[in-house]
Amino acid sequence: MASPQPPPQNRSILIIGGGTFGLSTALSLARATASSADSQSTTTTTITVLEKDTQIPSRFSAGHDLNKIIRAEYADPFYTDLSVHAIRKWQTDPLYQPYYFERGYLNVISAAAPAATRQGLDKYRASLETHPAFRGKVRAVRGAAEVKRLVAQFDGPCEGWEGYYNEMAGYAHSRDAMDAVYRECKREFADRVKFCVGPEHGEVERLLFEGEGEGGAGRCVGAVTRDGQVHRADTTIVTAGAGVVSLMPQQLAGSSSSSPGRGLGLGITARCWGVVHIQLTPDEAAALRGIPVTMVRDLAFFFEPDRDTNKLKFCHMGGGYHHLVHQESSSSSSSSSSAQSSVADAGPPRDLASSQFVPEIDVQHIRRLLREALPALADRPLIDAHLCWIADSGNSDFVIDFVPGAVGKSLAVATGDSGHGFKMLPIIGDIVKGLLESGEQSVARWRWAVHERNNNDGSVDGVRNWRNGAGKDLADLVRAKL
Numbered sequence: 001m002a003s004p005q006p007p008p009q010n011r012s013i014l015i016i017g018g019g020t021f022g023l024s025t026a027l028s029l030a031r032a033t034a035s036s037a038d039s040q041s042t043t044t045t046t047i048t049v050l051e052k053d054t055q056i057p058s059r060f061s062a063g064h065d066l067n068k069i070i071r072a073e074y075a076d077p078f079y080t081d082l083s084v085h086a087i088r089k090w091q092t093d094p095l096y097q098p099y100y101f102e103r104g105y106l107n108v109i110s111a112a113a114p115a116a117t118r119q120g121l122d123k124y125r126a127s128l129e130t131h132p133a134f135r136g137k138v139r140a141v142r143g144a145a146e147v148k149r150l151v152a153q154f155d156g157p158c159e160g161w162e163g164y165y166n167e168m169a170g171y172a173h174s175r176d177a178m179d180a181v182y183r184e185c186k187r188e189f190a191d192r193v194k195f196c197v198g199p200e201h202g203e204v205e206r207l208l209f210e211g212e213g214e215g216g217a218g219r220c221v222g223a224v225t226r227d228g229q230v231h232r233a234d235t236t237i238v239t240a241g242a243g244v245v246s247l248m249p250q251q252l253a254g255s256s257s258s259s260p261g262r263g264l265g266l267g268i269t270a271r272c273w274g275v276v277h278i279q280l281t282p283d284e285a286a287a288l289r290g291i292p293v294t295m296v297r298d299l300a301f302f303f304e305p306d307r308d309t310n311k312l313k314f315c316h317m318g319g320g321y322h323h324l325v326h327q328e329s330s331s332s333s334s335s336s337s338s339a340q341s342s343v344a345d346a347g348p349p350r351d352l353a354s355s356q357f358v359p360e361i362d363v364q365h366i367r368r369l370l371r372e373a374l375p376a377l378a379d380r381p382l383i384d385a386h387l388c389w390i391a392d393s394g395n396s397d398f399v400i401d402f403v404p405g406a407v408g409k410s411l412a413v414a415t416g417d418s419g420h421g422f423k424m425l426p427i428i429g430d431i432v433k434g435l436l437e438s439g440e441q442s443v444a445r446w447r448w449a450v451h452e453r454n455n456n457d458g459s460v461d462g463v464r465n466w467r468n469g470a471g472k473d474l475a476d477l478v479r480a481k482l
């Protein structure tokens with residue numbers, strides 16, 4: 001994937017967002033400048049990461065979590081290949097290997113699953129069955145008896161569960177893996193990677209442009225943080241996750257009268273899913289140790305208990321939630337003035353507290369799953385409720401490219417993770433590095449220009465079918481009382 005060109009040298013690089021994509025990018029670029037410095041006498045490349053949380057790993061990051069699924073089944077073989085590449089790193093790279101737990105992946109539907117969900121599952125299985133890396137590693141699971149033969153701990157009815165088990169999959173302890181990348185940057189590359197964190201020194205208020213470009217915003221020369229400080233850079237890379245919707249100026253986001261509003265013009269929606277935990281006793285946790293990641297696509301998914309906290313994590317697999325707001329803008333000419341109303345993506349809240357809830361519909365699905373698999377836990381308090389925000393491209397393709405409207409390839413984005421990007425932590429930085437080295441995105445689907453508008457309709461085309469249903473506005477949902 002990486003270009004054979006020499007790594008970016010003697011320049012200043014600004015990375016906005018120290019989450020999954022940002023940390024991986026910082027490490028890849030730092031390594032590239034270091035290996036090049038070995039053969040040259042000096043390198044003056046500096047990498048500055050701006051992060052709005054006071055800490056890294058950032059609590060705003062979608063990756064700041066007990067665990068994330070590491071799996072390679074996709075309806076689209078392109079992402080299956082990419083994920084196999086990432087999984088090999090999780091399995092073997094000393095930096096990532098300690099955080100990867102290959103417990104297998106039980107991917108099923110319940111008896112009540114709608115046809116579209118069933119169809120999606122079939123595509124997933126097909127993507128593995130035709131891939132040489134999974135030969136002998138995937139087997140069908142049909143009905144409760146087979147589920148229980150595989151996972152003896154499931155003592156609920158598991159009624160009509162049907163799907164498959166993939167043994168070359170599992171989960172990563174995601175927060176710890178991000179922390180490892182951060183510590184590697186600090187330990188090995190303190191001379192060239194600098195982190196500025198916090199709502200004043202680290203949170204970017206706006207990108208900074210100079211000059212004028214045809215139909216664009218000029219040259220991006222860096223960014224301004226909330227404390228007013230200007231961070232100048234030759235190249236700015238936005239890896240702000242869901243935060244991208246409020247960072248990209250309208251003229252760069254391709255906004256038009258038919259797609260006005262923050263985020264929408266870019267084709268990215270800030271979307272979230274609810275996450276909750278159940279606290280287990282040490283004995284209860286020991287009894288569930290070793291279970292596979294279990295995904296009941298029409299209900300929810302969960303993992304083996306966290307090794308440090310004995311918590312079980314659950315997430316309801318729906319179409320996710322967004323929040324759109326109406327905005328008024330006025331336009332005036334010499335003869336008239338008019339007010340225009342448009343819809344804008346509100347983006348993720350600026351503070352953590354505003355995301356600390358889940359919709360009631362999530363709780364209903366999670367309790368149904370517990371009654372099916374682990375009925376003794378079905379009425380346990382659900383704790384640590386929070387929304388986890390991602391940048392959703394609608395067709396689930398990442399967007400990793402220079403922003404065409406910014407002069408001189410001065411601004412790049414690595415975004416559109418669409419809720420399946422954590423597994424790419426070991427490889428996404430090299431992909432961004434490759435973009436900088438080659439000067440263009442050779443993978444058509446990741447180019448800015450071909451990026452589809454976001455119409456999360458829950459369809460099962462392409463890679464979209466990991467979702468189960470259409471997105472809903474948070475404003476229309478009842479919050480769970482936990």
Ligand SMILES: Cc1cc2nc3c(=O)[nH]c(=O)nc-3n(C[C@H](O)[C@H](O)[C@H](O)COP(=O)(O)OP(=O)(O)OC[C@H]3O[C@@H](n4cnc5c(N)ncnc54)[C@H](O)[C@@H]3O)c2cc1C
Nearest residue numbers: 017019020021058060062069204241243388417421422423
């Ligand atoms: C509920 C849920 C479950 C998921 N499960 C999986 C899974 O099982 N497997 C998987 O592979 N992926 C999973 N994902 C997706 C995965 O977590 C994301 O794809 C990945 O974290 C995206 O990385 P990112 O760097 O683009 O965004 P993030 O990791 O969210 O990082 C963005 C960073 O930018 C910072 N930022 C934002 N705005 C600004 C600003 N203005 N100034 C400075 N900093 C800013 C944020 O604080 C944050 O640290 C899941 C996501 C969710 C929500």
